[in-house]
């Protein structure tokens with residue numbers, strides 16, 4: 001990419017806030033180099049890049065398996081990546097809370113649900129590996145001090161309630177305890193340290209990395225380049241690329257800078273690019289997921305997303321043009337996001353649909369208070385007031401609500417086939433709370449191919465690249481077309497733990 | 507306490523004066539720091555102050571106390587917040603010479619009335 005292009009691009013996205021740094025972040029000089037004759041500035045035992053769920057879980061597990069000198073490098077000034085701003089929703093099968101609530105579940109059921117949403121191209125072996133070890137990951141968070149709401153949720157595409165959520169309704173309820181746990185265990189955590197390429201032995205195996213220390217995200221060439229040797233190997237836990245506008249538009253031209261995004265600014269993908277350059281197999285890069293629970297009234301994930309995720313099972317989503325439902329509110333994410341994008345006014349302009357919930361039910365979740373307080377959600381005492389506020393045709397809306405309440409009673413939804421189990425007894429009645437919905441770019445199903453040992457396969461030899469492991473959103477192909485909500489935390493953590501275990505055995 | 511030490515240091519060193527060019531500066535910084543760029547720009551004048559620079563005078567625990575919110579909103583305390591605790595470097599939300607939006611505005615509509623934007 002020439003400098004001129006970069007500037008043009010920069011002007012184009014000027015004013016896009018966090019996104020503005022992204023197009024410039026493409027490092028011009030990052031390439032792998034040979035270890036032959038390299039002067040190492042430092043040497044560590046276990047080298048982890050990225051400080052989200054995958055990196056933190058890997059560091060803790062490596063230490064538990066006997067590693068003495070574990071280092072996490074993070075390019076941003078703060079730790080946690082997408083994980084620290086995530087919704088704190090954690091799916092696992094056969095959990096203590098399921099037993100308590102009498103929910104029947106199994107590894108097989110969880111895998112089957114995910115395979116269905118993956119639409120035939122998910123990786124069953126990896127999904128099974130993650131489901132089998134998900135409870136261990138959950139336990140790791142509990143041991144570190146994470147706390148969860150005392151109830152389970154049933155998220156879209158899941159056939160049963162199997163999702164825990166942190167009491168703070170955020171992934172920070174996991175990353176903060178894990179980060180503290182890392183430090184307690186003596187793991188070294190470095191911020192403003194940007195991975196900038198691999199260092200390879202004669203056989204092409206990874207023996208170290210190039211790192212920019214003292215890196216400032218908005219100054220791409222900042223920092224001092226050091227070469228760090230990794231005795232046992234390198235774990236790449238660098239996350240997805242949803243904030244890299246060029247890359248996501250290369251995969252899907254509709255995902256322009258104007259489309260909202262829930263991700264942290266650092267989700268730009270260069271760790272993944274370096275692995276491709278090394279020979280890793282790219283999988284499913286074009287499958288980029290949009291979140292159907294996001295709101296156009298705030299940035300990113302905000303407060304509304306978790307509000308809607310909690311409320312979808314006992315709410316109705318209404319097209320404001322027709323006053324009618326237009327989707328199964330707990331279908332998988334792709335089904336719902338596509339349906340929402342079709343909600344348009346007579347001129348074809350976006351007309352964000354609304355989610356209507358009985359206040360009686362919505363107020364059970366702590367985010368309802370926040371949504372109302374910060375003016376990103378509204379409360380109404382009557383259907384008339386609600387319809388007037390959002391300019392929804394009143395008669396069809398009233399009719400729709402009456403019909404839906406029948407489905408709640410009969411526990412069957414002939415209109416869209418929604419699973420009504422969690423809606424039992426929860427009629428749509430005044431007073432109501434309402435939010436607006438519009439999808440935002442959320443998650444990259446694509447990335448580098450790994451196996452159930454978290455090894456990265458070489459596209460030419462078909463064999464694992466020695467010394468290299470990858471875990472978390474930087475990996476691809478696990479979920480296929482559409483990842484189910486709350487299935488990333490277990491995947492990131494289990495694969496981070498797996499990478500550490502395999503590395504410590506090697 | 508720390509502040510007095512710094513002031514004393516500045517007086518002893520004799521204020522290193524800056525070119526006439528006026529730059530935006532908080533009043534209370536003018537009084538204490540004056541025109542000694544290096545007292546903040548500890549990584550060179552062309553670079554951002556380091557993440558420790560502000561901590562020469564400011565204490566993060568004290569700041570967290572000053573900006574504490576009610577129990578219900580306690581995690582919206584910018585100096586001890588839900589996502590990063592007390593670890594967020596100052597320059598993520600504060601710019602001395604150029605106003606800056608707080609990092610939380612990426613996703614939230616919180617109002618921090620005293621924050622200079």
Ligand SMILES: Cc1cc2nc3c(=O)[nH]c(=O)nc-3n(C[C@H](O)[C@H](O)[C@H](O)COP(=O)(O)OP(=O)(O)OC[C@H]3O[C@@H](n4cnc5c(N)ncnc54)[C@H](O)[C@@H]3O)c2cc1C
Nearest residue numbers: 050052054081082083087089195239266472473486488489
């Ligand atoms: C707002 C939001 C809400 C979500 N909610 C949920 C949920 O409730 N449940 C669920 O299961 N999933 C959820 N997801 C998805 C899930 O959070 C992510 O997939 C997951 O956090 C990814 O974790 P990770 O460890 O792979 O990467 P991340 O947590 O993104 O961490 C990667 C880190 O690597 C750093 N990095 C990148 N490149 C470099 C480099 N070159 N050098 C050094 N460091 C680098 C990044 O800055 C980042 O800090 C959510 C995602 C978002 C964005």
